[in-house]
Amino acid sequence: MDSDEFRHWSHKAADWGANYRTTLRHRPVRAQTTPGDIARQIDDAAPERGEPMEAIFADFERIIPDGMTHWQHPRFFAYFPANAAPVSVVADYLVTSIAAQCMLWQTSPAATELETKVVDWLRQALGLPAGVSGVIQDSASTATLAAVLVMRERALGWMGNKEGLAAHTAVRVYASAQAHTSIDRAIWVAGIGEANLVRIPTKGDLHGMDPEALDVAIRADITAGLTPAGVIACTGGTSIGACDPIAAVAEVVKRHGLYLHVDAAWAGSAMICPEFRTLWDGVEAADSIVFNPHKWLGAQFDCSVQFMRNPGEQARTLAIQPEYLKTHGHDGVINFSEWTVPLGRRFRALKLWFLLRYHGLEGLRTMIRNHVAWSVELAEKLAAEPDFEIVSAPVLSLFSFRHKAPGDPDRHNIALVNAINDDGRIYLTQTRVDGAIAIRFQAGQFEMTREDAETAFAVITEIARQTT
Ligand code: PLP
Numbered sequence: 001m002d003s004d005e006f007r008h009w010s011h012k013a014a015d016w017g018a019n020y021r022t023t024l025r026h027r028p029v030r031a032q033t034t035p036g037d038i039a040r041q042i043d044d045a046a047p048e049r050g051e052p053m054e055a056i057f058a059d060f061e062r063i064i065p066d067g068m069t070h071w072q073h074p075r076f077f078a079y080f081p082a083n084a085a086p087v088s089v090v091a092d093y094l095v096t097s098i099a100a101q102c103m104l105w106q107t108s109p110a111a112t113e114l115e116t117k118v119v120d121w122l123r124q125a126l127g128l129p130a131g132v133s134g135v136i137q138d139s140a141s142t143a144t145l146a147a148v149l150v151m152r153e154r155a156l157g158w159m160g161n162k163e164g165l166a167a168h169t170a171v172r173v174y175a176s177a178q179a180h181t182s183i184d185r186a187i188w189v190a191g192i193g194e195a196n197l198v199r200i201p202t203k204g205d206l207h208g209m210d211p212e213a214l215d216v217a218i219r220a221d222i223t224a225g226l227t228p229a230g231v232i233a234c235t236g237g238t239s240i241g242a243c244d245p246i247a248a249v250a251e252v253v254k255r256h257g258l259y260l261h262v263d264a265a266w267a268g269s270a271m272i273c274p275e276f277r278t279l280w281d282g283v284e285a286a287d288s289i290v291f292n293p294h295k296w297l298g299a300q301f302d303c304s305v306q307f308m309r310n311p312g313e314q315a316r317t318l319a320i321q322p323e324y325l326k327t328h329g330h331d332g333v334i335n336f337s338e339w340t341v342p343l344g345r346r347f348r349a350l351k352l353w354f355l356l357r358y359h360g361l362e363g364l365r366t367m368i369r370n371h372v373a374w375s376v377e378l379a380e381k382l383a384a385e386p387d388f389e390i391v392s393a394p395v396l397s398l399f400s401f402r403h404k405a406p407g408d409p410d411r412h413n414i415a416l417v418n419a420i421n422d423d424g425r426i427y428l429t430q431t432r433v434d435g436a437i438a439i440r441f442q443a444g445q446f447e448m449t450r451e452d453a454e455t456a457f458a459v460i461t462e463i464a465r466q467t468t
Contacts, residue, residue: 001053009053014093020065021072021086024447028424029073031066038067069427074447077456078429080238080266081444085298091354092300095347102345104325105333112334115349118356122293122305125361126271129284134307135314135339136348140265141182143290143306144232146314146341148173148186150288151230151259153317161317165191172221174198175232176209178242180263183232196226206279206395207242209233215252222256230259230287235280236267239431239440241395243267247282254285261288265304269296270372270396273365279395287313296371296444297364299351314339371397371443374453378441381457387464391438400431400438403464410437412467419467425459 001009041063071082084092102108102115119134137143152171153160165171171192175183177199187197198217200209218228231253233244246262253260262283268291270276283289289307293299308314319338327333337343356364375397382388382401391400405412417430417439431440443453 005053009057010093010097012057016061017089024070024073025075027065027070027073029070029076029427030078030421030424031069032422032424033067038063072445072447073427074445074449075426075452075455076445077441077443078427080295080442081446082294082301083296083298083444083446084294084300085355085359085446087358088298088300088351088355091351095350098347100347102347103337103343104327104335105330106327108347111347111349112336114353115336116334118349118352119305119307121356122352123307125356126268126291127274127277128289128307132284132307132309133311134305135311135336136352137290137304137306137340138302138342138346138348139182140180140263140290140292140304141185142341143288143304144182144261144263145186145189146306146318146339147232147259147261147288147290148183148190148192148230149341150313150317151261152190152192154259154313155227155229158316168227170196170226171229172196172198172218172226173230173232174200174209174214174217174228176200176202176207176234176237176242176244178202178207178237178239178244179232179234180238180265182265183263192229202242204245205393206245207237207240207392209244209249211245211248211252214249215255218252218256218258228256228258230261232261232263233286235262235264235283236270236395236398238266240392240400240433240438241267241398243279243395245282246280246286250282250285259288260286262286262290264289264291266292266295266398267396268305269293269364270368272297272361273368276372276396293352293355296368297355298359298367298446299348299355302346303348303351308339311339367446368397370450371448374448374450375399375441375443377450378443378453378457382460385461387468388461391433397443398440400433400440402436402438403460403468405464405468413437413439416464416467419463420459423459423463426456428460 100108102111105112115136123132155171156168200214203210221228233246233249235243250260287309292304294301294303315338337345376394379390379394379399383390387404389402391402402413403416417428420428429440430437
């Protein structure tokens with residue numbers, strides 16, 4: 001592709017993107033396709049000869065958008081959001097054009113230095129203490145894996161990587177049943193084994209880990225000759241927004257000299273609003289904290305920030321410096337790939353820089369406060385309906401509810417979610433609370449308005465009554 005063509009098709013892509021965003025409201029939120037619909041329209045092998053861009057672009061427009069669930073749709077209330085504010089998309093166009101591999105300072109000085117700056121902007125915005133450093137990872141799963149590897153190494157006297165786990169007594173990690181499955185996977189991948197992920201019971205309205213039960217479990221493991229390594233606490237669990245009492249958990253962790261990682265993948269964004277920080281009181285004691293600006297804050301996926309009190313421990317666990325990766329003559333620079341499991345890295349800081357400068361923290365706070373308020377309003381309206389019950393009260397902008405109808409409640413509520421999503425005006429997903437199905441609602445999409453929450457109420461109540 002020559003540069004004129006590159007310019008032409010880049011403009012075309014930008015125009016397409018702007019039109020897509022402005023027409024999103026008129027599309028069904030969840031893809032209305034059935035499995036195989038899209039695959040049937042794609043050739044079975046790559047062409048031997050190149051094709052004209054006109055044909056490729058036309059096929060894109062014909063096949064792909066209608067085969068997508070629209071995560072940027074203002075009435076996307078499922079899972080958690082993956083907000084890509086337009087300004088962060090613009091930044092990512094630039095990153096895509098530069099297309100640097102940002103593994104070392106030398107391969108990308110501006111990316112490295114900007115990353116240090118914007119991560120520190122976020123540290124301040126979240127109210128975390130000076131001296132905490134951070135790195136941008138692809139996902140919370142990767143950040144949690146890195147934290148688990150560090151807690152494992154620290155507990156094994158930094159010998160696990162060298163000797164393997166067979167040379168040691170079992171490493172034990174503690175989390176509540178509300179913790180995200182990325183924790184299970186980190187435990188698998190770190191070789192610790194699921195049997196050594198100890199589930200601590202929860203209590204209270206926020207379904208938080210019971211610190212006394214945590215203490216008892218750690219003591220029992222020590223007595224049994226096992227090796228407690230660390231605790232993974234959550235602020236804003238995925239299912240119903242569970243929040244562990246971080247300060248009390250941190251005290252237990254400190255007492256036993258363990259490592260504390262806090263998973264605030266979703267709720268972390270809300271901590272730019274001081275009034276929500278009570279949900280993670282005591283977080284400054286954590287060794288590591290992860291939150292995803294690619295969820296609520298608006299940084300185009302992927303963008304997950306891991307804060308660390310002592311990044312040297314993470315580098316000690318993960319850094320490898322063969323001669324071909326050394327940078328001679330620039331001692332003291334940060335090579336962020338030494339803080340992460342993958343070597344290769346995208347330039348993720350630019351979209352954060354654009355996002356934070358364009359909207360300002362106050363603009364982002366207003367968005368988050370609105371989402372929380374609209375979600376609470378919707379929960380109150382549903383609670384006032386005789387045939388609905390609130391299953392878990394709003395934590396920030398997430399709550400769950402159930403429609404009461406004759407017959408099997410699980411089957412009815414799953415059928416209701418499916419009917420709502422087939423309708424297409426809004427998109428919701430379900431979860432299980434105390435063994436029974438509940439429907440999740442979270443408000444968080446960047447372009448959402450109060451009218452969208454009102455539409456959600458209208459659609460939920462209308463379709464519930466049709467399916468009864
Ligand atoms: N932790 C929590 C609380 C989450 O809700 C999620 C995803 O929704 C994750 C971790 C995993 O995030 P990622 O997709 O960035 O790995």
